[in-house]
Amino acid sequence: MTTSEPKSTRRTNAGPRAAARNRAALLAAAREIFAEHGAHAPLNAVARRAGVGQGSLYRHFPDRLALVLALFEEQVATVEELARDPRTTLADLLGLVTRHAIDSVVSIDLAAGSPEIRPDPRLVDLRDRIADVLSTRIGPAIDAGLARPGTTVEDVLLGVEMVAAALTRRPADDRERYAVRAWRLLGFEVTPAPR
Structure with missing residues (x-):
């Protein structure tokens, strides 16, 4: 028997609608992370601070x-x-x-x-x-x-x-x-x- 996650806590992919929101969050996070840790701070820290995955980071900013x-x-x-x-x-x-x-x-x-x-x-x-x-x-x-x-x-x-x-x-x-x-x-x- 499999247990499924309750509907209310299941994460859904917002798709293209979230793109602009994710990009803005990534830029805001990058400003903060670079100011705190320098320009060579790990990019995964930027993604974490923005609340998005690394895939989203690299889709918007390849490097x-x-x-x-x-x-x-x-x-x-x-x-x-x-x-x-x-x-x-x-x-x-x-x-x-x-x-x-x-x-x-x-x-x-x-x-x-x-x-x-x-x-x-x-x-x-x-x-x-x-x-x-x-x-x-x-x-x-x-x-x-x-x-x-x-x-x-x-x-x-x-x-x-x-x-x-x-x-x-x-x-x-x-x-x-x-x-x-x-x-x-x-x-x-x-x-x-x-x-």
Whole structure:
């Protein structure tokens, strides 16, 4: 005689309807796990925290880089959203980019990869999208005396890279203050966006 599990406790597969929910849970879990344990934390910890199986993790993100790039994609989308407001300044955009760098510091090196290796085209695309947004605010910042004459989008992106790289070597509770100081040394008054 076989005993069957009561209907009320039986787990059912929600199928495709759960895909978006699982993906969001995986991204939220990855943010937390990477912040707690570094970018090389075991991916099964991400799946566990999200409450999904490893199969679901790998269906959405076939490798660690795909997961990190998905996190960056979300951040780029928030910068693009902020830029839709015509009142947004270059300092506002850099403040949001800086907040992302402070919160995602453990993933920066992993996404950038080794300098000897050709950059992943997905990362190049995200960088280009950020460049497009920042370039719309450089002229007004120069006109207002908030950026040096002749400042280019490449200069600003280099500043972002320098600040983000410097944050990887700072304790979490010191990153915000350090970022403000680093931007000031580069000639910008930038306050990281609130969490």
